Amino acid sequence: MTKDQVEAVLGKIRPMLQADGGNIELVDVNEGVVSVRLVGACCGCPMSQMTLKNGVEQALRDSFPDLKELVSVPA
Numbered sequence: 001m002t003k004d005q006v007e008a009v010l011g012k013i014r015p016m017l018q019a020d021g022g023n024i025e026l027v028d029v030n031e032g033v034v035s036v037r038l039v040g041a042c043c044g045c046p047m048s049q050m051t052l053k054n055g056v057e058q059a060l061r062d063s064f065p066d067l068k069e070l071v072s073v074p075a
Helices: 003-019 048-063
Strands: 022-030 033-040 069-072
Touching: 003 022, 003 033, 003 048, 033 048, 048 069
Parallel strands: 033 069
Antiparallel strands: 022 033
């Protein structure tokens, strides 16, 4: 998986986050590990970990079964 491929998947999720005043940034893709940063209203939101696991990670796994891990990088 490349950064462009991951960015395409994040682009599908991004409007939902932006609707709540947040966003997600792709930091890195390295050997099956995707690093992202939640920003805006998502940063510090109590539901952010659920958003990452049930939303972002699931969407990435659907597109990339070889995904090893999704890592959240602090802002």
